[in-house]
Amino acid sequence: MDYQLAKGVKLHIIPSSQFRLTNIVINFSAMQTTNNATARHLLANVLETSCQKYPTQTLLARRLDALFGAVVSANVARVGQIHTLRMRAQVVNDRQAQTALLMPLINLLRELVFRPLMNEKGFDAATVAVQKKSLAGSLAAINDDKQFVAYQRLAQLFYDQTSPMYYPSYGTSSDLDSLNGGSLVSAYRSLRDEDQVDIFVLGEVNTKKVRQAFAKWPFRDRQPLAAIADYHQSFHHRLRQQLDSDDIEQAKLDLAYHLPVYYRDPGYYPGLVMNGLLGGTPYSKLFLNVREKESLAYYADSQLRAFSGHVVIETGISANNYQRVRSLIEQQIRQLQAGQFTSEQLEEVKQSLITSYRVGLDNPLNIIEHRLVNELSGHPELFNVPEAVGLVTKQEVVAVAKQLKLQAVYYLGGDVDE
Structure with a gap:
């Protein structure tokens, strides 16, 4: 109402x-x-x-x-x-x-x-x-x-x-x-x-x-926003890197990938699933391969920034593992782009995303946040999110993953050999 x-x-x-x-x-x-x-x-x-x-x-x-x-x-x-x-x-x-x-x-x-x-x-x-x-x-x-x-x-x-x-x-x-x-x-x-x-x-x-x-509240008329929440950052062809020294026990290695996928556009739900496979769920490649299997990271996850067209990867590592972690992260990206994940892994990730969404509906502030985001971005409310996630195909995930392009690398911690 x-x-x-x-x-x-x-x-x-x-x-x-x-x-x-x-x-x-x-x-x-x-x-x-x-x-x-x-x-x-x-x-x-x-x-x-x-x-x-x-x-x-x-x-x-x-x-x-x-x-x-x-x-x-x-x-x-x-x-x-x-x-x-x-x-x-x-x-x-x-x-x-x-x-x-x-x-x-x-x-x-x-x-x-x-x-x-x-x-x-x-x-x-x-x-x-x-x-x-x-x-x-x-x-x-x-x-x-x-x-x-x-x-x-x-x-x-x-x-x-x-x-x-x-x-x-x-x-x-x-x-x-x-x-x-x-x-x-x-x-x-x-x-x-x-x-x-x-x-x-x-x-x-x-x-x-x-x-x-x-x-009864004395609001005056004002000009509404023109549904321009999305920010389109231009792709820059030169990789931006910065390594800062800091005497901390757990070094930080973060990467940003350009991805021209925005909230509720045709690639949005494939983008959500791709991010879930990359680092956004407990079934992700970063979690299973970088953190668990290789034990190279204290944490390793990814986030789809759907209002600014990029994916962020965050890791906590030992300084002497810098090169190995970077190489392994890039390997996970290439595997996604090549479709190297099983149908079972795809379904596990989709079900994890659907479960998280439904659990969120038990929080009133999450419900309001969802309505607010749609209001600010000019999207209608009547939309079946679990169905949209469930319909995502392997081909759609691969197509989105192929659009990932590394833009920025930031490291904070002890000295590393480049």
Whole structure:
């Protein structure tokens, strides 16, 4: 059930008696630029912690406790080249609680979105200072996660530096330094008045009352996004490689392959299965041959990045195995391209993907995420994913695998012999 509250603002109600909790996601979407991610991340942290009516985290927490321990949070993410700020809320459904909780929670969310803790100079300076310090700590912690560092540096090798995809969706420490309560105002006004907004309510709810409640929110018309989530990175003919030294026990070797296959296009489901055979399931070549059989990796997996046209392979290895692991990974790619996998392996991978998809439907946030991704990419909802995966043929998998072209290699760890 979809309703338009204003131009560029939609309410999506998903009635369901499957869950004890009612879930709400308010998603604000804008195109990511080279410099807007950090401000939006800090803004998310500020919006989730206070508002005019509840100016401290303590007061806000007390109000949530009064709603049977309702939870409100905010974060940022990226769908292709679309940057999203998401406010999430959960509350026990009214039938289970035997009292009205959903409408008070919707009213509280309205306070957080439309009446944040601001004055004539901007956002409350003390609140911003606290959240800025917290975000700085989070960004510093990311740099301590060597697997994540390797993944991000691989992305920066794969993408051109002029691309917004070169910059992480969670922002950077250098951009954070210049932000304050005054500079956050423009980011907030852009979010409130210009972002595409998709509101999802999933649970055992009165559809009419939910619609009436959100219809009172003072949204202005804005220009919807033109379903341009996909980012098409041009193929570059020169392999980009970077080897960084770091005294870590477990070295990281990551590779990025260009693959012009995008979400829900004709090659998407064959691409999912190909990735499952390569490194995306426990039945994959990387897991069975690189990690288990040869014992050359602590972990070895792959991910299909279906909004940016590439496949990422991540491994944790010993530095002295660098060349052997690279060679073995390339061998697995060649085997896929040559169709060197059995019908039984193909079916195992397909069933693993179908099972994972069905298990995901037991999580309300996964259901909302699936709906949101389709909304942002302009695809209809009525689609049988298990059937589409089950119909993938060996020939289709091989055809997709043959399109894999190595674009970037990143290594972090002890010295290696090239």
